[in-house]
Amino acid sequence: MFRTILIANRGEIAVRIMRACRQMDIRTVAVFSEADAGASYLRLADRAVCIGPAPTQRSYGDPAVILLAAEATGAEAIHPGYGFLSENAEFARQVEEAGLAFIGPPSHVIAMMGDKIAAKRAMLAAGVPCVPGSDGALPSDPAALQALAAEIGFPLLVKAAAGGGGRGMRVVDRAADLQGAVALTQQEAQQFFGSPEVYAERYLRTPRHVEIQVMCDKHGNAVWLGERDCSSQRRHQKLLEETPAPGIDRDLVRQVGERCVAACQQIGYVGAGTFEFLFEDGQFNFIEMNTRLQVEHTVTEAVTGRDLVQAQIRVAAGESLPWRQDEITSTGHAMECRINAEDPVSFAPSPGRITRWNVPGGPYVRFDTHMSAGDTVPRHYDSMVAKLIAHAPTRAEAIRAMDGALAELQVEGVLTNRSLHRRILADPDFRAGGVSIHHLETRLAHWRGETTERLDDRRVG
Amino acid sequence: MTAELDNDYAVRLSTEQVAQLAELLRGDGLRTLQFDTVKGRFAVTLGDASATPVTDAPAIGAETVCAGSVGEFLTSYPSRGEPLVRPGAEVAPGALLGLVRTGLVFAPVTLAADDPRPATLTRILVPAGTLVGYGTPLFEIQRH
Incomplete structure (x- = not known):
């Protein structure tokens, strides 16, 4: 086992990794930029x-x-x-070349999954269900392009092969718009991702975002650890995640989970990984694989009772997976709210010094954070300051526990999205379960209208 | 807990005395105790010994030369015992003051040449052999 691990990150995830290392008697080295000094x-x-200095490209992002x-x-x-640098294949390669262990998959696997066309091919080969679409890059011949599009069906989505995370894609509603949309996306793909390759998929109108967690060792063992529903998003940023995904047939989830495990074994995957799917009309459709630990790994840890970060470290050190598939069970329902230092209405970041920081506790509650009163939220990085996790026997109890914990959370000095989370928890559609990835945006537009009305009332009064 | 002695070892305390000081700090909920003598500064810091390099704080308003990278701070070339520069020495802009070693790489620490005035090196703020990071103050200087 490693004696010393360097954590190439900051904030709550750095703390999460330090905690795992402490459990394993591994020394930790934290790196920080001048913005995080103190x-x-x-x-x-x-x-x-x-x-290094505050800018990411000269500190946390510089291999x-x-x-x-x-x-x-x-x-x-x-x-x-x-x-x-977590999904930077070149960085992983440099770490390997330096004779150090990269706690993640081999660099060539990261590179393959970063190429969305190659990733999709690998998934189809392993029998993982994918969104119907082009097999590889789009043809340049206009007639062939139109024929292919007609086969996929409109509306369709033109996507950059090297894109991801909701960037580099465009919806096309009709054949007449296709040629122009492809050219534009190619241009953007070249500009932002360094490769002009684009492909096309059927556009799903009201899907849910459901993902499968996997963990694999270097000896060909792989397990899946349930799914997470991350449909509550704003501008492709997840805000609230939960497991199990409400209302999805458990047998179907198991079948997809087993396909994911088979895919991992075929591509020689090592470490923690997440298969992201769009779920619509009772079907899972693969969109991309994240070759790293996810922010929302905590809900999986809650229901399975397994420490994913410790397992990542063990398999990176060459140990066998600590669990067999038949030992992985799921108990109760878990939910995570991402607490961001931002204005809950305008979503503008709210950096600054935290003057009061009272954190929730008690039964069913886990609170992952790197913050204390007196700490500063730098303006240079992601605004997430904490993750609040509730784990209870049922979904209704988890919602209740989460709402209570949110009420307990008291932060002063910066704004947080606490009130937004409480609003989501009170939303009847959310409470019913199974909302689509567009639901929150629709609700936000509605709530903004209400807020403006109230402000207008006040002005008149 | 660490006790940092300045390079002239101006302060001499037994380990028992250092332990007593640490006990006093712990009792009062303090982290660092520091005092100046004619010859230098003495500091006792509680907690993670290596969490941050204990550097000798530069005098208020003094100009410092800082590390530009992560590594082991050196005041001389490893094969030569002779220090590159000693406190009190006059140094020209661009002069090599120290090194930061990372593996086989020795990054030079030089007096910034954007100010054409020479300077006197007044103090070395970090003991040689210490792990330093980006921006750690290493030398205190006085421009002429």
Whole structure:
């Protein structure tokens, strides 16, 4: 097992990894930028070292300085967390070349999954259900393009092969718009992702976002650990996640989970991974695979009682998976609210110094954060300051526990989206379960109208 | 807990005395105790010994030269015992003051040349051999 792990990340996920390491008697090296200097969570690491100025590309996002820090501190492995360099195949390759362990899949697997066309081919080969679409890049011949589009059916989605996370795609409603949309997406794909390749898929109108968690070792063992419903999103950013996904046939989930495991074994996957699907009309449709730990891994940990970060570290060190598939069970219902330092109405980031920080506790509650009163939310990075997780015997009880915990959370000095979460929990459609990925946006538009009305009333009064 | 002695070892305390100081700090809920003598500064810091390099704080308003990368701070080339520069020495803009070693790479620490004035090196703020990070103050200087 590793003696020292360098954590190439910041914030709550850095703390989460430090906690796993502490359980395993592994020393931790935290790296930080000047914007995070003095942050209280850095004291939880055995060693903390400043690696650069605030901008991401010169600190957390710079492979060279991370590797220097690993060398200088004698770290044997690097945990990339999520975001930053976690899905950067070139960084993973450099870590491997430096003789260190990258806590994640091999670099060539990250590269394959980063290419959406190659990823989809691999999934089809393994029998993972995919959205109907083009087999590979779109043809340049206009007649062939139209024929293919007619076969897929309108509306369809033109997507950049190197895109992801909701970027680099365009909906096309009719044949007349196809040629122009393809050209434009190709241009953007070249500009933003460095490759002009685009492909097409059927556009699903009101899907849910449901994903499957997997974990694999270097010896060909792989398990799936249930699903997560992450349909409550705003601008492709997940806000609230839960497991199990309400109202989906358990047998169907199991079948898809088993297909995901088979795919992992075929592509030589190692570590934690997530298969993202759009779920519509009782069918799962693969969209992409995330080759890292997810923000929302906590809800899976809650219902399975398994520590995913410890397992990541074990398999990266060459150990066998700590669990067999038949040992993975799910108990109760878990939910996670991402607490962001932002205006709950305008969504503008709200950086600044936290002057009051009272955190919730009690039965059914887990609170993952790197913040304390006196800490500062820097303006340079993601605005997430905490993750609140509720795990209870039933979904209704989980909602109740979550709402109570949100009521307990008291933050001053910066704004948070706490009130927005409470509103979502009170929404009848959300409470019924199974909303689509567009539901929250629709609700937000409606609520904004209400807010304006109330403000107008006040002005008149 | 660590006790940092300045490079002239101006402060001499037994380990028992250091332990007593640490006990006092812990009792009062403090993290660091620091005092200045004619020859330098003495600091006792509680907690994660290596969490952040204990650097000797520069005098208020003094100009410092900082590390530009992560690594082990060196005041001399490893094969030579002779320090690159000693406190009190006059240094020209661009002069090599120290090194930050990471693996096989030795990154130079030089006096910034954007200010044409020479300077006197007044203090070395970090003991040689310490792990330093980006921006750690290493040298205190006085421009002429």
